[in-house]
Amino acid sequence: MVENIKWLGHDTFKIIGEKIIYTDPFQIKKPDKADILLITHEHYDHFSPEDIKKLLAPHTVLVLPEDCSGKIKAKEVIVKPGDRITVEGIEIEAVPSYNTNKKFHPKEKGWVGYIFKVMGKRIYIAGDTDYIPEMKTFKDIDIALLPVSGTYVMTAEEAVQAALDINPKIAIPMHYGSIVGSEKDAQEFAKKLKGKIEVIILKPEE
Template identity: 55%
Template sequence: MQVEGLEIRWLGHDTFLISDGKVLITDPFDIKERTKADIVLISHNHYDHCSPEDVKKVSHEGTVVVAPENCKSCLKGLKTVFMRSGDEKVIDDVKIKAVPAYNVEKSRLRFHPKDYGGLGYIVDFLGKKLYFAGDTDLIPEMSGIDVDIAFLPVSGTYVMTAEDAAEATKVMRVKIAIPMHYGSIVGSRRDAERFKELASCKVIILE
């Protein structure tokens, strides 16, 4: 689907293929896609986000994988740039800023504590600014984020609920939000629809 001039496809869970000549893939998991990525973004080292087998499926010899340091052991042998929150890198003319992704709700805190080092990313990709939130709750660092497209988890349990994700669209400046993290490990399309009902910006639910 064309969104803000970019071709964006949801491949399930937190996996998106974003392209306009150059190809960016986020958290590849359970991949059946044959398209190869120029850049792969990994949010953290849980098996459904950092899957070496799936990263290899979407990689060619020039692919650069961007990941937090907690992924070092599972990405051995791959061309990887490791980042910490606050780091900024330019990779193949794409500017990438690492931002925090963590839980604050007590029911979820054991999954992604702040010191665990999970990441989201703000990416300047072919003229558009994207925010890939990773596995996170609604956190103070979201305030003031200014992007064209935000990819936000909505299923609860391990990440924000639909209600929290909608609140995130109110503290950020975002043109379009695309829900993720449902329909596979946890959550359903109803979570995405609930998010769309409550969000303060345009929401596109990808099939």
């Protein structure tokens, strides 16, 4: 399944399965047609109307928090943490995503990460979050996409704790290399999980 996950940098992934799913499109170089766009929150590097438009087809569905709604002409499904929906046959759960020791992503904003099922595999994308207690409740995750860069999100060290709580079959680090963080953060994350959880560091697709 990992070969179906393309990392386009930052928190942008293209996931190819029953449908074409993109997460938080940012700095999109090649126009494409997405079936589903998963938006975690309204910051410019996660909710970028300019980049979203490069991926829109008439049938594309945007799944997004309320404060992102109505800014792009497209089909929308508004979510908050705890919502479970099915879009285009894909099961999607919106889960909490927030900071605990900094103020960039307050819990009261109702911003989200997502757990969604593709080709029978449950994928979790964390969004911009710290290591939060809710992670202990995320069950049967096959692939976890976790931020590791610190500053606005978890550090590599905190992401290790998150991964151990979530216990995915595979963890993929993200949120480094464009605005904050570097591949060193990803490598540190992988090193500390060696022998515990398989970590795959993806190279950004051109």
